[in-house]
Amino acid sequence: MPGSTQLTTRKSAGATINRALWLYHRWVGLIFSLILIVVSVTGSLLVMHTELGRILERDRHTIPQPPASATLADVNSVALSLQNVAPAHFRLLRLEPGVYPDSAHKLVYIHEDRVRRWSAFFNPYTGEVLWTGDDQDLLKPWLLHLHEQLHAGPAGFIIVGLAAFALTLLGLSGAWIARKKLPLLLRTPVRLRSGWRAMFSDLHQCVGLVSIYFTLVLGITGMWFAYLIIPGLWTVSPKLPQEFELQRLTNVRPAIESAMRRFPIVNSQG
Incomplete structure (x- = not known):
């Protein structure tokens, strides 16, 4: 049928x-x-990654608990001093503030090829540099790649x-x-x-x-x-613009302190 x-x-x-x-x-x-x-x-x-970094790379990601009266160091001065020890053809890319009161801050420098990166962790209150090296040697970038x-x-x-x-x-x-x-x-x-x-x-x-x-x-x-x-x-990436003078950077410390006052949960809990 x-x-x-x-x-x-x-x-x-x-x-x-x-x-x-x-x-x-x-x-x-x-x-x-x-x-x-x-x-x-x-x-x-x-x-x-934040919690894992604090456990596996504690010497880079954490600092002694700062006193309540502690003030932030001049980030511009730290960036300028690190620029003098960074490998050739690297320049400042960004600042990555820590998310906890006892977190170190991170400065990232980028090569003119726009691929390679060099990083430094520092104590945001004293300016002491805790670690410098190839960014790819760190846990988060390695996992991300x-x-x-x-x-x-x-x-x-x-x-x-x-x-x-x-x-x-x-x-x-x-x-x-x-x-x-x-x-x-x-x-x-x-x-x-x-x-x-x-x-x-x-x-x-x-x-x-x-x-x-x-x-x-x-x-x-x-x-x-x-x-x-x-x-x-x-696609061939264009070269980075002409390198700027770090001495001419606007002081970012007041902006960071203002943000920490306005958003205390970020400072206390990440």
Whole structure:
């Protein structure tokens, strides 16, 4: 009968689509699993980079608890003295104030190639320099480069971008594959007595469906990041403008002290 033939054809087409999605989901997951694990773990660690830095690099990130009457040192003078010991062709890029009362401040210097960076931690109250060196030797920049490009340069950005694209499609294909099992998962999320294979299959589908929102958000934002970064990898960056005299910098100490008075929670809790 015509109706029966059409129904059979639709079922056959649906089975073909489901099998194709299942094969994609399995193989892409296998290929990109290690990269996605690295990116996920480093992303989680970067959320806590301040706390990790204070634990693992305590001599650089922390200072003795200052007295309540302590005043900030002249940042301009510290920056000027560090400029004299910074490697050649590096210039001041930015100041990164500490987030706790006993946090050191960080000055970052950038090379004229706009890639290499040199950093210094100093006591914001005494001006004492605590550490200087290649910024990449620090925990946060090292984790950030691993998260963004696997320490593989331009090729790493492309690989991570492809992993973000794969993660997005893994979330969508997984949701489609498990769509008919959703009511069962809601009643019995994991079958504990049906063997390890069924148990891990249920666990995989349950976690995947529950976390689908986060999977798609991470995948889409990762693709957007790759879209913004990758086209510029082969663009020659112009040289930095003519170097300015640090002696002509406006004194930033009053601005920092004013901000700390207006937003005491930043000074006391980070």
